[in-house]
Amino acid sequence: MVASLIFIYEMDLIEKFIDLDKIEGNRRWAMKRVLIVYYTLGGNTEKAAEFIKKGIESEGVEVVMKKGIDTTLEDLLDCDGIVIGSPDYFSYMAGGLKDFFDRTYYPSRGKVEGKPYFAFLTHGGGGKAIESIEKISASFKFKKVMNPVLIKNAPSKQDGERLFEAGKEFAKIIKG
Ligand SMILES: Cc1cc2nc3c(=O)[nH]c(=O)nc-3n(C[C@H](O)[C@H](O)[C@H](O)COP(=O)(O)O)c2cc1C
Numbered sequence: 001m002v003a004s005l006i007f008i009y010e011m012d013l014i015e016k017f018i019d020l021d022k023i024e025g026n027r028r029w030a031m032k033r034v035l036i037v038y039y040t041l042g043g044n045t046e047k048a049a050e051f052i053k054k055g056i057e058s059e060g061v062e063v064v065m066k067k068g069i070d071t072t073l074e075d076l077l078d079c080d081g082i083v084i085g086s087p088d089y090f091s092y093m094a095g096g097l098k099d100f101f102d103r104t105y106y107p108s109r110g111k112v113e114g115k116p117y118f119a120f121l122t123h124g125g126g127g128k129a130i131e132s133i134e135k136i137s138a139s140f141k142f143k144k145v146m147n148p149v150l151i152k153n154a155p156s157k158q159d160g161e162r163l164f165e166a167g168k169e170f171a172k173i174i175k176g
Helices: 002-017 020-030 044-057 073-078 095-108 129-140 157-175
Strands: 033-038 062-067 081-087 116-123 149-152
Touching: 033 044, 033 073, 033 095, 033 157, 044 062, 044 081, 044 116, 044 149, 044 157, 073 095, 081 095, 081 129, 081 157, 095 129, 116 129, 116 157, 149 157
Parallel strands: 033 062, 033 081, 081 116, 116 149
Antiparallel strands: none
16 A cells, blocks of 8 residues: 555656656657658559658658558648658549548648648659649648659659659758
């Protein structure tokens, strides 16, 4: 009984001295985090996302990379910037990406305005789907800080370099 009371008292003291919010704040200060949310069926868009990821990481910025269907509200709220990638399916973004936007729109309202973003797309020669991504990003009030990167089908070596550089540039913007 006495031992339990001493334990509770000590825990109370520890909580007084350790401000958990401050620790979280310091982590955010120490390392920025970018969310890459994308979708793919054939793998082209995932390959493109990997190049961007490497570019971002080359600037010492952390990356969380997930398919739209696996991405949570917390992933969106916790990031300092967002990279949005999709294949062009029927001149629109992939359903597996749209799912993320549908789920997070209401619960993120008032919490994500001004979050920096840029988009990338792989397509078969059309590329019109980029409009749907930019339109939905405007609905979320994300801040477009870079022009979109459009890649025809699987990224070539040159495309890979473009994507890497785009990731690097975005990370620099995020770091400020
Ligand atoms: C169901 C389906 C619909 C597509 N519709 C379009 C289209 O409207 N315009 C276009 O440019 N490419 C279209 N494509 C081609 C894909 O956008 C392109 O191959 C893309 O790189 C595939 O990405 P993924 O490998 O990540 O799935 C379509 C492909 C599929 C499978």
